[in-house]
Amino acid sequence: MRVALFVTCVNDALYPRTGVATVRLLERLGVTVEFPAAQSCCGQPAYNTGYRHETEPLVRRFDRAFRAYEYVVTPSGSCAAMVRDAYPRLGAKAAAEGRGTELAEAAARAAPRTYELTEFLVDVLGVTDVGAYFPHTVTYHPTCHGLRALGLGDRPRRLLAHVRGLELRELDGAEECCGFGGTFAVKNPDVSAAMGADKARAVEATGADAVCALDNSCLAHIGGTLARRGSRVRPVHLAEILAATEEEPYT
Amino acid sequence: MSGTYLGMPAFPEAAHDAVRNPTLRRNLRHATHTIRDKRARAVAELEDWAGLRAAAKAIKDRTLRHLDHYLVRLEQAVTAAGGTVHWAADAAEANRIVTALVKATGESEVVKVKSMATQETGLNEALEAEGIRAYETDLAELIVQLGDDRPTHILVPAIHRNRGEIRDIFAERMGRWGRPAPDGLTDRPADLAEAARLHLREKFLRAKVGVSGANFMVAETGTLVVVESEGNGRMCLTLPETLISVVGIEKVVPTWRDLEVFLQVLPRSSTAERMNPYTSMWTGTTDGDGPRAFHLVLLDNGRSDTLADEVGRQALRCIRCSACLNVCPVYERAGGHAYGSVYPGPIGAILTPQLRGTGSGLDASLPYASSLCGACYEVCPVAIDIPEVLVHLRERVVQGGEATRNGVRVRLRPAKGHAAERAAMRAARWALDHPAALRAGQRLAARTRRLHPRRLPGPGRAWSDTRDLPEVPAESFRDWWQRTRGGEAR
Ligand code: SF4
Numbered sequence: 001m002r003v004a005l006f007v008t009c010v011n012d013a014l015y016p017r018t019g020v021a022t023v024r025l026l027e028r029l030g031v032t033v034e035f036p037a038a039q040s041c042c043g044q045p046a047y048n049t050g051y052r053h054e055t056e057p058l059v060r061r062f063d064r065a066f067r068a069y070e071y072v073v074t075p076s077g078s079c080a081a082m083v084r085d086a087y088p089r090l091g092a093k094a095a096a097e098g099r100g101t102e103l104a105e106a107a108a109r110a111a112p113r114t115y116e117l118t119e120f121l122v123d124v125l126g127v128t129d130v131g132a133y134f135p136h137t138v139t140y141h142p143t144c145h146g147l148r149a150l151g152l153g154d155r156p157r158r159l160l161a162h163v164r165g166l167e168l169r170e171l172d173g174a175e176e177c178c179g180f181g182g183t184f185a186v187k188n189p190d191v192s193a194a195m196g197a198d199k200a201r202a203v204e205a206t207g208a209d210a211v212c213a214l215d216n217s218c219l220a221h222i223g224g225t226l227a228r229r230g231s232r233v234r235p236v237h238l239a240e241i242l243a244a245t246e247e248e249p250y251t
Numbered sequence: 252m253s254g255t256y257l258g259m260p261a262f263p264e265a266a267h268d269a270v271r272n273p274t275l276r277r278n279l280r281h282a283t284h285t286i287r288d289k290r291a292r293a294v295a296e297l298e299d300w301a302g303l304r305a306a307a308k309a310i311k312d313r314t315l316r317h318l319d320h321y322l323v324r325l326e327q328a329v330t331a332a333g334g335t336v337h338w339a340a341d342a343a344e345a346n347r348i349v350t351a352l353v354k355a356t357g358e359s360e361v362v363k364v365k366s367m368a369t370q371e372t373g374l375n376e377a378l379e380a381e382g383i384r385a386y387e388t389d390l391a392e393l394i395v396q397l398g399d400d401r402p403t404h405i406l407v408p409a410i411h412r413n414r415g416e417i418r419d420i421f422a423e424r425m426g427r428w429g430r431p432a433p434d435g436l437t438d439r440p441a442d443l444a445e446a447a448r449l450h451l452r453e454k455f456l457r458a459k460v461g462v463s464g465a466n467f468m469v470a471e472t473g474t475l476v477v478v479e480s481e482g483n484g485r486m487c488l489t490l491p492e493t494l495i496s497v498v499g500i501e502k503v504v505p506t507w508r509d510l511e512v513f514l515q516v517l518p519r520s521s522t523a524e525r526m527n528p529y530t531s532m533w534t535g536t537t538d539g540d541g542p543r544a545f546h547l548v549l550l551d552n553g554r555s556d557t558l559a560d561e562v563g564r565q566a567l568r569c570i571r572c573s574a575c576l577n578v579c580p581v582y583e584r585a586g587g588h589a590y591g592s593v594y595p596g597p598i599g600a601i602l603t604p605q606l607r608g609t610g611s612g613l614d615a616s617l618p619y620a621s622s623l624c625g626a627c628y629e630v631c632p633v634a635i636d637i638p639e640v641l642v643h644l645r646e647r648v649v650q651g652g653e654a655t656r657n658g659v660r661v662r663l664r665p666a667k668g669h670a671a672e673r674a675a676m677r678a679a680r681w682a683l684d685h686p687a688a689l690r691a692g693q694r695l696a697a698r699t700r701r702l703h704p705r706r707l708p709g710p711g712r713a714w715s716d717t718r719d720l721p722e723v724p725a726e727s728f729r730d731w732w733q734r735t736r737g738g739e740a741r
Contacts, residue, residue, distance in 0.1 A: 007728050009683065013693050014721050016728035035732045041683040046676050048623060050645030054680040061684060089639070096561075148625035177580045181622025188263050188620065190270040193717040194584045195622070224718030 001125075002032040004069035006062075006114070008076045008216075009041035015216040021243035022075045022117060025132075028245075029125060038065040044082040049183045052090060056103060059087050063106035071124065072114045075239045077146030077214040080116035085149055087111050116146065116214065117239055118155040128158045133246045135165030138236075139208040141199070141222065143215045144177050156214060156238060163241060169206040173198075180221035196225040203233055210236045259591035261616035266585035275411055279583050282410045287577045289523035290630070297519070307516050308634040310509045311568040315558060321470040321503045322549065328473030332535025334545040339497075341552050342372035348548050349374060349462065349495055350381050356493050358383075358459045364477060364484040365389035366464025367571055368497045368550050370402065370593040371606075374462070385462065386428070386454045388483040390447055397424040403587025403595060406521050406573040411586055414438040421446050429453055451483060461491035461542065465498045466570070467513060468547075471506045474534040475547070478517060478527040485531045494533070494542035499550050501558075501567040513570060516632040520572035553606035559655035562643040566602045568633040573598075575627035575637065581620055590617065597627035601640040608656060609648050615666040618644035649673060686729075693727045 003026065007019040026033050043058035062083065066072045074080050088111055091104030121127055140160060146152045160168055179185065179195025199222055203211045211226075213219050216237055223235030236250070244250035259265060269275055294300050314321055326336045339345035345368075353361055361378070363369065363385050375385040375396075387396045394409040395402050398420045402408030409417070418438040425432040425446070430453050432446045463484065465475040475496055477484050488494060504510055518527040536545050558564050576582050576596030587595035591613045592603040600617045609615045618641050621627075627637045647654060649672065651665040665673070682689050726734070 009689075012728040013696070014723065016724050016726060016731055019728035020731060035729075035736070037686065037729070040686055040689065043683075046680060048642055048645070049672070049676070050618075050642065050647075050649040051673070051676045051680075052646050053650060054676045057680060057684045086642075144622070144624035144626075148629055175626075177622050177624035177626070179580065179622060181624065184619070184622040187616075188266065188581070189716070190263065190267050191581050191584045191620075192622070194270045194276075195580050196718065220721050221718065224720065227719040228717060 001030070001071070002034065002069070003071040003073050003120070004066050005033050005035050006039055006042075006066065006072050006074040006079065007035065008074060008079045010216055010220075011075065014220070015237065018075050018216055018237040018239050021237070021240040022073070024248070025130060025239060025243040026073065028243075029121075029127065029130060031125070034069070036065045036069075040065075042079040042082045044078060044086070045182050047082065047086055047090070052093065055086075056090060056094065059090055059103060059110070060106055062087075063110050066113065067109055070113060071120065072110075073117055073120045074114065075117045075214065075237060076216070077116050077143050077150055077152065078217065080114055080119075081145040081149035083114040084111045116150055116152065118146075118152060118159055118214065119150065121159060121242075122155045129162035130159065130242050132163040132242045132244055133165050134163050134241045134244045134250060136209040137167045137169055137207065138210045138212055138241065139169040139171045139203060139206040140174070140238075141171060141178065141203070141211055141213045141218065142174055143213050143218045146214050147175060152214075159238070159242060160212075166241070169208040171206055171211075172202045174202075178218050178222050180218050182217070185221060192221075193225075196221055197229075200225040200229060200231065204229075204231055208233060210234045210241075212236045212238045212241055214238050259613045261612045262585070262589055262591075262620045263616060265589035265591065265613075266620075269586035269589055270584050272586075274413070275586055276584065278411055278413050279586060282407065283577045283583050286523060287574075287630075290520060290574060290577065293519040293523040293525065296525070297515075303512060303516055304632055304634055306512050307570075307632055308568060310504060310512060311633055312565075314503060314505055314509075315501065315564060315567055318500065318503070318558065321505055322500060324470040324505075325468055325473055325503055326549075328471065329535060329545075329547050330473075332473050333537075334473065334535040334547055337546060337548045339548050339550050339552070342550075345372045345497055345548050345550050345552070346374055346377035349497060350378060350383065352493070352495055352546055353378065353383050353460055354381070356460055358493075360384040360386065360458060361460040361462050361495075362386050362388050362454050362458040362487045362491065363392075364461065364463035364487045365392050365408075365479070366462070366497065367405065367593060368464040368499050369462060371499075371552065372497070372550065374497065386451075386458070388451050388454065388487055389479075390444070390481055390483070393447060393451070394420060397421065397428060399424075401588060402593060404573060404576060405571050405594065405596070405598075406576075411588075414440065414443065417443055425450055451486075455483075455486045455490055458487075458491050460493045460495065461487040463488060463494065463496045465496055465502060466517070467510055468498055468503045469505075469507055469510055470503050472534055474507075474532050476510065477529075477531045478514070479529045479531070480522060480524075480527060482529050485529050488531050488533055489541050491542055493544045493546070495546045495548065497548040497550055499552070500554050501569075517570055517572055520570075520574040520630070520632040553608075555658060556655040557602075557605040559660075560605070563601070563605050563640055565635050566598070566605060566640060568635055569598050569602065570633060571598075572632055574630040574632065578626040578630050579621075580624065580626070581622060585620070590620065592617075597621060597637045598635070601635075601637055601644060604644050604647075608654075609644065609663070609666055612668075615648045618642075618648060690727070690729055693729070696723050697725055697727065 087107035
């Protein structure tokens with residue numbers, strides 16, 4: 001099987017390890033991974049801040065970069081939700097404004113082929129045991145977009161349950177937002193920081209070595225808050241846990 | 252809306268103090284978490300919740316699509332039953348109508364049933380200015396009124412107060428409004444309730460005019476419905492000689508069969524009860540029973556404008572259950588006052604900027620008072636996609652666009668103060684649409700990464716004050732791919 005990796009702009013620039021781990025993981029499962037260089041950002045930061053017109057070229061770019069692939073896989077729940085939920089809305093609004101159906105068509109091509117990583121593993125590849133090894137205690141934070149917009153359900157936990165050596169610790173108030181929310185963290189810094197502090201406290205209370213999630217932006221917020229508190233708990237993207245094996249351990 | 256809120260600071264500044272008030276944070280956290288857990292249990296009891304929710308949404312949407320038709324029907328039915336219908340385009344007109352009606356009775360005081368509509372219009376202040384005293388009879392509204400405070404929650408306006416604070420308010424203030432609190436009042440709930448009961452009883456028995464809102468209006472019979480927990484509303488609805496009900500036009504439902512759906516979803520969503528303790532219904536006037544005169548004031552106050560907006564109109568489905576407030580992580584930390592409106596929390600963040608427009612700094616900041624986590628949408632019994640409307644209104648704030656104000660289609664200009672952000676977004680868009688330039692920027696960042704400050708300047712400073720920044724890696728993913736896979740990149 002051949003899939004295109006949508007690495008996302010945040011992962012590309014700040015968390016390349018997550019992209020590398022996704023590639024390693026998928027290749028280990030027999031998937032041929034390609035990286036279309038024409039890709040860029042999904043447009044979520046602009047769209048969620050109200051800049052719909054600034055987002056439209058990125059919808060077209062996404063469509064151009066990925067239309068040749070049956071599957072687009074991304075290690076980011078919020079970017080997958082952007083493509084699946086917001087792209088069709090952008091297309092519909094453009095059509096309603098009398099600007100034709102071109103954007104709506106691009107959105108209709110992009111949305112159904114885009115998968116968040118755990119969805120792709122469980123639903124398309126049909127695996128929950130990816131042969132991973134991660135000898136640490138871990139707590140899992142289900143990010144809002146994964147939880148509610150994508151409805152990932154227990155897919156991530158089923159994958160984690162099969163990781164050898166891993167002990168999963170329950171996170172109190174797991175379903176509560178960590179307070180990142182893209183530009184929310186900048187526009188409402190006090191509330192965002194208060195939410196982050198509560199989340200960081202809950203993470204620390206689990207006593208786990210690591211907190212994992214499907215979005216590096218949420219992990220940056222939680223991890224940045226933990227680090228400032230002098231905590232030893234490390235943020236780790238789920239892809240990096242699933243990519244780790246006894247032969248090639250997480251470092 | 253009420254003049255009380257004019258000149259409020261924008262949401263982020265208003266939230267600043269609340270976040271640093273540990274008593275408020277503790278009160279709110281305790282109250283919202285208790286009720287949200289109970290709501291989840293009450294909802295889980297019903298096997299067909301998803302179906303009920305879909306039905307409630309569909310009924311409201313159908314009614315809103317033909318709102319003019321159902322309102323005319325309602326007017327005919329109310330009139331036929333002996334009531335009088337008045338139409339109010341805005342808050343000022345509604346207040347004028349009510350004031351004139353009270354004055355015509357020769358009275359100088361009214362008892363009030365808890366009502367969001369009259370809070371929205373600032374009726375109490377308007378009556379006060381005309382020498383008419385309005386007494387709130389809902390326990391929580393009474394606490395707010397006596398405390399010279401503003402409500403912070405739709406259902407529990409005094410949610411931000413704990414028992415000790417309430418005891419102090421009763422002991423110090425009750426005497427100024429009527430019967431004083433008994434000596435040696437404790438903060439036991441039963442004692443507090445008894446003090447309020449004695450204080451209010453005097454008002455119920457004396458008042459000649461009652462003012463209410465309504466949760467629903469049934470078009471086919473002209474019946475109004477109030478659901479409540481304490482029974483104070485029922486006293487106000489039945490004892491006075493004149494009853495004046497001020498109700499938003501979106502509260503109409505076509506038939507009693509439609510009402511049935513809402514009487515199931517509302518109590519479970521709001522108080523987590525299977526059924527609310529008191530459901531009062533009144534239809535016009537009846538000889539020898541209840542008020543002898545009944546007036547219905549139908550309030551628009553921005554609702555028609557909201558209805559004209561295809562995305563935003565879903566906010567009018569709201570039945571004011573307050574479930575969205577109780578699950579909102581932002582409301583829990585910022586408190587209700589920060590929203591500067593009688594509608595706080597997620598629903599307030601989308602309703603207020605539509606009813607009042609996005610002209611003021613406060614109203615323009617409300618669509619951003621959310622992390623878009625989606626918890627509000629998940630619990631809303633009429634399935635209002637609050638995050639969708641928030642993003643839609645953010646667009647109105649930063650890019651302007653078409654909107655309806657006072658029935659006229661206008662082109663709104665972007666709100667002030669977003670020029671720098673807009674320029675940054677445009678620059679980012681250009682870079683993101685030119686991967687080669689983006690890559691050059693990434694490489695520059697990687698090469699200079701040892702020089703990056705630990706703290707950000709400008710708007711990012713608040714971020715780096717409480718959180719460590721991620722380090723820029725030596726190599727971007729793109730470069731790693733190029734280095735290891737070389738020619739394969741397309
Ligand atoms: S928006 Fe929905 S959840 Fe919030 S108060 Fe209205 S009906 Fe209830």
